[in-house]
Amino acid sequence: GESVGLHLPTLSVQEGDNSIINCAYSNSASDYFIWYKQESGKGPQFIIDIRSNMDKRQGQRVTVLLNKTVKHLSLQIAATQPGDSAVYFCAENKSGGSNYKLTFGKGTLLTVNP
Amino acid sequence: GAGVSQSPSNKVTEKGKDVELRCDPISGHTALYWYRQSLGQGLEFLIYFQGNSAPDKSGLPSDRFSAERTGGSVSTLTIQRTQQEDSAVYLCASSLGRVTGELFFGEGSRLTVL
Numbered sequence: 410g411e412s413v414g415l416h417l418p419t420l421s422v423q424e425g426d427n428s429i430i431n432c433a434y435s436n437s438a439s440d441y442f443i444w445y446k447q448e449s450g451k452g453p454q455f456i457i458d459i460r461s462n463m464d465k466r467q468g469q470r471v472t473v474l475l476n477k478t479v480k481h482l483s484l485q486i487a488a489t490q491p492g493d494s495a496v497y498f499c500a501e502n503k504s505g506g507s508n509y510k511l512t513f514g515k516g517t518l519l520t521v522n523p
Numbered sequence: 524g525a526g527v528s529q530s531p532s533n534k535v536t537e538k539g540k541d542v543e544l545r546c547d548p549i550s551g552h553t554a555l556y557w558y559r560q561s562l563g564q565g566l567e568f569l570i571y572f573q574g575n576s577a578p579d580k581s582g583l584p585s586d587r588f589s590a591e592r593t594g595g596s597v598s599t600l601t602i603q604r605t606q607q608e609d610s611a612v613y614l615c616a617s618s619l620g621r622v623t624g625e626l627f628f629g630e631g632s633r634l635t636v637l
Contacts, residue, residue, distance in 0.1 A: 443625070452527070452614055452628030453566070498565060509554065509618070510579060511626060513566040 421520045428486040430517045432499035437480060439501040443511065444473060444484045448495045456484070456497075486519075494521045525549065527629035529615050535635045536605055544600045544632045548617030555598050556616045556626060557590055566614065572598065573620055605636045 422428050434442070440461035445453035457468045459475050459482075466473050472485040482499050496518050500511040528547040536542050548555050557569040568582040572592045583589070587605075592598040602609055612633050616626040 445628075450630070452616075452630045453626075454628070455625040458625070500566075509573070509620065509624075510556075510568055510571050512568065513558075515565040 418515070419518045419520070421522060422489050424489060424491060424521055424523050426489055428484075428489045428493070428519060428521075430484045430486075430497050430499075430519065432482040432484075432514055434480050434482065434499075434501050436501060436503065436512075437477075438503045439512075441502045442473070442475060442482050443500045443502075444471075444482075445498045445500060445513075446493075446495045447498065447516070453498060489519075489521050491521045491523055494519055527615055527617055527627050529613075529629035529632050531632055532630065533633045533635075535637065537637050538607060539604055541601065541603045542605055542634060544602075544613050544615075544634070546598045546600070546615030546617075546629060548596065548598070548615070549627055550596075552617035552619055552627070553595070554618045554620035555592055556618075557598070557600050558614045558616065560612045560614055560631070562611075569600070569613075602634075605634075607636045610634055610636045 443458040444456040446456050447453040457471050457473050459466045459473045464475050470487045474483045486493055496516040498513050498516045500513045502511050527549055530545045534542055553574045555572040558566040559569055560566050570583055570590045571579040587603045590600045612631040614628055614631045616628045618624055618626045
């Protein structure tokens, strides 16, 4: 069935290091992907998105890479800071229909050690 | 406020009771979503409202769950005859309703069924 999953459920990094969070998706028809960050006790917050006609998109300290051949998505965080500690979710959607409904993965817990 | 507002933030109820959870979306957002998040899990889609279209109820886990959206704004998620497995954080999100774009989440309503 359709699913969005993650390779690593937890990731621990040192402050200042770069972080890479991975995500696999199985629906080859998905053409829009989003990364969300969820801090403890809060709702998810948008980080960055990417459409399937791109393979890379950069934001502030974050880069999303999309490899459609192997259906893999990654989020790179540069110079990771303690405030980056959170659960990170990837989500996918297939556009073109009348509904817009994101399918979320289980999330990766990122812990940044000072 | 300017964000998505949910109430109550915490609800403890006894098994068998009915509960209502409220979501006040961002003004002007035509799309409204309910997701459920169990402890340490990802976001499970429940229901999606888009303008005056019929809602997408495909994620509701049983007929004990229902939701309505009055006047295209406030939404109420109702769970009848609550069970312990209903314990979770119920997240509401709204968006401009485009095929692609950011969902803005509230902070959730944490439901505990004893």
